[in-house]
Amino acid sequence: MHEPGPVTLMRRQSTRQLASPQQLLRLGAGLAVMLTLSGCQVVDVGFGNYAQVRFIQASQNAPGIDFYANSAALAYNVGFDQGTSYVPVNPAAYTVTADTAGSKTALATASQGMGAGKQYTVILGGSLATLQETILTDQTTAAPSGNISVRVIDEATKVSGVDVYLVSSTGKLASTALISNYTAMTFGTNSGYVNLPSGTYSIVVVPTGTVPTSTTTTYLTGPELGYNGGSVRTVVVMDAPNGTSSPGVSAYVAVDYDSPGS
Structure with a gap:
């Protein structure tokens, strides 16, 4: 599983692989950090105590997007062909909204229970008139040897x-x-x-x-x-x-x- 790092906005360059959050910030095993997110949400990011979520904006016609999980803003002004690093959140049931950047105008929404020790990807896709938000559960263990x-x-x-x-x-x-x-x-x-x-x-x-x-x-x-x-x-x-x-x-x-x- 990825160790938590700073929230980083990433842009694809051709099909370049994105840097792993582990390369952004490595924490010792068992290290506990208190991270305060927008909306006054406090997350205990001790190993295994949190869920992680990231966002990918795949709609060519959509404007910049602010992503909210319940009332907490987790990513700002994510443009087409951009994504974020993983963001730690408390395990809970979340309604994730994709809002026009700088506003509270929700363009799409989806709900998902997020469990401790798990990672999730939120993808915004479709045309502007038919935007769809999909939440996927990610694999958090290594592929088989070789x-x-x-x-x-x-x-x-x-x-x-x-x-x-x-x-x-x-x-x-x-x-x-x-x-x-x-x-x-x-x-x-x-x-x-x-x-x-x-x-x-x-x-x-x-x-x-x-x-x-x-x-x-x-x-x-x-x-x-x-x-x-x-x-x-x-x-x-x-x-x-x-x-x-x-x-x-x-x-x-x-x-x-x-x-x-x-």
């Missing part, structure tokens, strides 16, 4: 079904076996976590049913990223940034778990 665990969430609204490949640096798209959980994905699809051998991969997204060849036109061909054994990642596929001339998507890679020392 493997990584990767979950793909489809939040793209401007393309129809997609197939998602993780292409090894030692292979090619045309010879990569498609992982069944990543096929025929549509808006709102959650693949669940899939275990893969650790290594270096490029995220490639193509229209559903595409038989890849050396000349396949893709919605996305991401840069190669290294994934250490035991690591856990969430990949959010979303619309390409405004101004993209042809249909396409982008991918936001969020760090769920990194083994100590990685």
Whole structure:
């Protein structure tokens, strides 16, 4: 599980992996800290006493978003293609609202009980007229030895079904076996976590049913990223940034778990 660190707003750069909160601030085992959040909420962040929640803004048309859990403001002015680090909160039942930044105008809401020792991801997606908020429970333990665990969430609204490949640096798209959980994905699809051998991969997204060849036109061909054994990642596929001339998507890679020392 991630150790609590300062709340950090993160922007995806291509499909660069985001820094682990463990790399932002490492706390000794059993260290207890009292952290006061907006709205006068006090959280005892002793090991295992808290839940953690982070936010990803995947709606291209939405304005900057302030996220509230009940009455506590946990993140401010999160823009499209941005996310936050994990924020510790007291275990409780929460109503999470996505408000227009600087106002109390709620654009979407969802509810979730958050338990001690667990991590959650809140994703805001959809078009401005049909915004949807989804709360996911994250994996907080290492992938099996020699493997990584990767979950793909489809939040793209401007393309129809997609197939998602993780292409090894030692292979090619045309010879990569498609992982069944990543096929025929549509808006709102959650693949669940899939275990893969650790290594270096490029995220490639193509229209559903595409038989890849050396000349396949893709919605996305991401840069190669290294994934250490035991690591856990969430990949959010979303619309390409405004101004993209042809249909396409982008991918936001969020760090769920990194083994100590990685």
